[in-house]
């Protein structure tokens with residue numbers, strides 16, 4: 571059974587559901603061909619199980635090297651060329667099998683190839699399950715900034731099987747926790763507390779922690795409620811960008827050589843402090859956020875040697891910036907986001923940003 575979500579497509583979250591990707595795909599997108607896009611870390615582990623569910627003659631696995639540095643226009647070009655060479659027509663369904671990088675890139679391929687193919691998202695990282703696979707944002711990074719070229723393209727289905735998380739490196743599992751904490755901070759204080767309570771089990775048993783499936787489903791619920799109300803980010807959806815003005819700037823300055831979730835952890839600490847410094851939140855928010863992320867083993871200090879001026883300069887290229895001024899979606903307290911002066915993201919003076927960043931050196 572799909573999760574009961576206010577979305578126009580089914581989201582499955584259950585152990586063993588990977589064995590039903592074929593049936594689910596045929597149900598939501600009956601098509602002649604199936605193009606499975608994955609990366610070279612995920613494909614050897616999980617692709618065979620998916621490929622076997624489709625007729626060999628009309629199914630092709632396309633594999634890219636793993637990592638954020640591959641989420642580029644060049645890879646998009648290679649993949650779309652490869653689809654042409656294979657003979658993919660409009661009767662092709664794309665299956666994105668991987669973490670958020672594959673999800674965003676394959677999603678963008680699907681959004682643009684012959685002006686749009688159906689895509690089934692099959693997320694294999696915690697981050698992709700709780701966040702990237704749901705909501706329809708697809709994109710590639712460019713030398714000028716993160717996710718600068720992309721499209722809103724909803725999947726026709728999302729199929730997440732928490733058992734695939736067993737093969738994740740611990741650091742990648744942990745980085746997914748950052749977006750889960752984000753969901754708690756922006757929308758649900760009791761979910762934030764549940765995450766804190768589950769940390770010892772997650773640290774001991776990793777993806778096998780008994781709480782994991784329910785925590786994933788709860789996170790997806792929070793995200794789905796937001797995107798259902800504001801699919802194309804006219805306003806409310808900006809709250810999902812809490813921590814991201816700084817996170818994306820850090821990722822860019824670090825040449826995308828880091829995990830997105832780690833950058834989000836750093837960015838949430840900075841932006842929680844900005845909420846205090848602007849008077850939007852009362853004192854104590856930043857410490858609560860920082861303490862929770864530290865307890866989860868996430869990085870809260872900036873990458874060594876990074877220049878604060880470089881981070882601040884990059885914030886001006888963020889998609890939320892208006893008239894050159896960087897803007898931030900800031901919480902008032904754990905679980906509470908409210909618009910200020912009718913806006914979900916506010917400009918903050920660069921000097922305050924530097925003040926907050928200095929505390930993370």
Ligand SMILES: NC(=O)c1ccc[n+]([C@@H]2O[C@H](COP(=O)([O-])OP(=O)(O)OC[C@H]3O[C@@H](n4cnc5c(N)ncnc54)[C@H](O)[C@@H]3O)[C@@H](O)[C@H]2O)c1
Nearest residue numbers: 611636637669670671694695697701702707734737738830
């Ligand atoms: N579209 C959205 O709404 C949205 C939301 C959040 C993040 N994102 C994007 O998601 C990306 C980050 O995603 P991510 O953290 O999943 O990174 P990722 O896709 O790079 O995956 C991290 C690493 O884990 C490996 N991996 C994936 N699944 C595995 C498995 N089951 N077993 C072993 N190894 C596995 C990958 O090969 C990779 O090396 C960023 O580009 C970010 O911008 C998008």
Ligand SMILES: O=C(O)C(=O)C[C@@H](O)[C@H](O)[C@H](O)COP(=O)(O)O
Nearest residue numbers: 701705707716717807810811814889
């Ligand atoms: O779905 C959203 O909306 C989000 O902002 C989720 C973020 O976690 C995600 O990193 C997203 O890709 C950021 O989007 P962007 O529009 O700031 O590039």
Ligand SMILES: [Zn+2]
Nearest residue numbers: 749814830834
């Ligand atoms: Zn994110």
